[in-house]
Amino acid sequence: MMSSVIGGAMLPHAPQFFTMPETEDRDTVERVKTAAAEIGTRLRALRPDLWIIFANDHVEQFFHTAAPPFTIHVGDEAKGKFAGRQFHWRVPGEIGFEMVRQMYTQGFDPAFTSVAKIDYALGIPLTHLEIADPVLPIYVNAYLPPQPSMERCYAFGQALERIVSAMGMKTVVLASGGMSHYPGTERYGAPDLAWDREALARIAAGNLKSLVGYDAAELDAAGNVELRCWACAAGAIGERKPDIVSLEPSWHHNYASLGWFSPPSEA
DSSP states (O other), rough: OOOHHHHHHHHOOHHHHHOOOSOOOHHHHHHHHHHHHHHHHHHTOOOOSSSEEEEETTTTTSSSOOOOOOEEOOOEEEEETTTOOOOOOEEHHHHHHHHHHHHHHHOOOOOEESSSSOHHHHHHHHHTTTOSHHHHHHHOOOSSSSOHHHHHHHHHHHHHHHHHHHTTTOOOOOOOOOOOTTTTTTTTTTOOOOHHEEEEHHTTTTOGGGGGGOOOOHHHHHTTTTTTHHHHHHHHHHHHOOSSSEEEEOOOOOOOOOOOSOOOTTT
16 A cells, blocks of 8 residues: 655754744844745645644643653644744644554554644644644653653554555654754753754664664663654654755754655656
8 A cells, every 4th residue: 555644754853943042143034934935835735634743741731640652642622832823723633542452453552632822842742733623642751761762652653644645645744853952951052063963864874773773771861752752753754755844053952843745656
């Protein structure tokens, strides 16, 4: 069966993009926004039936009640706010429920929610991509140990690809997060640029499965726990070279932006 995942993206979500403190370089932010705008234009031109985005929760919603590795939104809408901005997207809840059902048959047991909010991990990349269509959020536990392994995240994405392909839905898969940063620690001012460049080179060559080679200890040491969201998207996208690869270092984050919108045979 030919994959119905027709495109994808991996984009950063640093809160500084919206708060814009004096310590943030304006030119760097503009380059990140320009790359996202181009990716968004190319992905919207594909006219997908379904948008799916993987993002972490920043320990704001699930920690106090439960910490599932994967949570699928099944409500009709998702709202939130950050830095004076109001977020609101329609959610294809019926598809979300069917995704849960089908994931159970694929050997996964995701949680589901109808009330989870949109924080900046979702709101920033969706805003930069200028996505107005309904979006299905899938939350990944990237921060609270024990987190799902990269192998499990990649396999989750593969299962998702099988499901949407069986449903015949042209799908774009997005991942929010990355790259290296160390929030709330003494290492905040020293992101690991060498690690990021090496990891990004493999993905740029089309070796998305290389992500499964990183264990929890290495991700933590490199400041790249959010690449679990990338691994989920990578499993769905498959071994395809990205059409756009951009890495913008800053003093506290390394901002990576990638986009896939060519057919697999041309990517």
